[in-house]
Amino acid sequence: MHQKITIHGTAFVTSFFRAGDVELSKDRYAYLWANPTVEEHAASYSAAVSTYEPYAHCLRNRYFYDKMVQLIEKESVEVLINFGCGFSMYPFIIEKDILFIEVDKKDVIAYKKARLTNWLKQGLLPSKYIHYLEADFNQPDLTHLLQAIQKIKGTKKSMILLEGVLFFLAAEDTYRLFDLFNSLQEKGDYVGSVSFTPHLEKEEVFGKLINFVESNLQKNHQFQYQTVPDTFYQNLDGYELLEHQDTLSLSQKYRPEKVLPKSEVLNEHMYLLMKNTDKQ
Numbered sequence: 166m167h168q169k170i171t172i173h174g175t176a177f178v179t180s181f182f183r184a185g186d187v188e189l190s191k192d193r194y195a196y197l198w199a200n201p202t203v204e205e206h207a208a209s210y211s212a213a214v215s216t217y218e219p220y221a222h223c224l225r226n227r228y229f230y231d232k233m234v235q236l237i238e239k240e241s242v243e244v245l246i247n248f249g250c251g252f253s254m255y256p257f258i259i260e261k262d263i264l265f266i267e268v269d270k271k272d273v274i275a276y277k278k279a280r281l282t283n284w285l286k287q288g289l290l291p292s293k294y295i296h297y298l299e300a301d302f303n304q305p306d307l308t309h310l311l312q313a314i315q316k317i318k319g320t321k322k323s324m325i326l327l328e329g330v331l332f333f334l335a336a337e338d339t340y341r342l343f344d345l346f347n348s349l350q351e352k353g354d355y356v357g358s359v360s361f362t363p364h365l366e367k368e369e370v371f372g373k374l375i376n377f378v379e380s381n382l383q384k385n386h387q388f389q390y391q392t393v394p395d396t397f398y399q400n401l402d403g404y405e406l407l408e409h410q411d412t413l414s415l416s417q418k419y420r421p422e423k424v425l426p427k428s429e430v431l432n433e434h435m436y437l438l439m440k441n442t443d444k445q
């Protein structure tokens with residue numbers, strides 16, 4: 166029997182995709198996470214689901230990279246908190262020395278810290294202010310996480326990123342996380358979130374994703390192929406939806422010359438939200 170990909174193992178695949186077109190993704194350090202097993206997983210995933218997945222992941226990284234750089238330049242963001250950070254490398258590709266908080270499952274954080282320490286020693290990465298926190302978003306009580314972030318963040322203006330994570334969580338985990346964001350953030354702070362819409366569930370490409378997940382992903386009991394309607398973001402308590410993009414609109418923005426066969430794209434949606442009420 167072939168070895169299944171763990172949920173956190175998917176983070177290697179997204180890194181591998183970002184390394185494929187650095188000019189677009191801007192992730193010039195993603196290559197560090199590559200190895201033959203990751204390459205094999207990435208190739209079998211793209212072949213089974215959509216050959217446009219590597220491109221889609223480069224677009225997604227570029228969109229958030231550009232947004233974060235703009236907001237940091239305007240001094241609207243002083244700390245970036247990446248929930249389900251996986252092996253994303255924003256702290257190293259964003260030049261400004263702001264504060265970074267990386268949150269993920271224990272295994273991912275331990276592995277990421279060990280590898281980064283090694284690469285820093287070898288001079289392969291610039292030195293940055295990064296805090297690492299372990300958390301499991303499936304747990305019913307995230308108070309310890311809230312307190313740990315509050316302690317590091319203080320009153321700094323924040324942007325929270327939730328990228329490539331919601332598909333793996335249940336609806337109740339999602340509400341709990343957005344409640345936590347609301348408790349953490351101040352008026353004028355930002356959230357960037359990524360999810361699939363229920364509309365995609367009818368498409369053949371989503372069926373291919375489900376088939377791939379069924380035979381290749383080691384799921385947990387809370388996994389239910391979550392999709393999230395636009396109305397979730399439009400009606401989110403305490404937040405205003407500032408911008409809504411998807412893979413197709415980002416392709417138009419960054420590579421207008423590229424022809425994309427819509428039906429073959431696993432179209433992901435990117436939402437930029439701003440907190441519009443005082444802290445609860």
Ligand SMILES: C[S@@+](CC[C@H](N)C(=O)[O-])C[C@H]1O[C@@H](n2cnc3c(N)ncnc32)[C@H](O)[C@@H]1O
Binds near residue numbers: 173249269
């Ligand atoms: C597809 S990867 C995306 C990683 C990164 N955000 C990116 O865009 O490259 C999904 C990430 O979500 C994390 N994740 C999934 N379920 C989680 C949970 N219950 N608690 C904490 N992290 C979780 C995984 O460990 C993994 O790093």
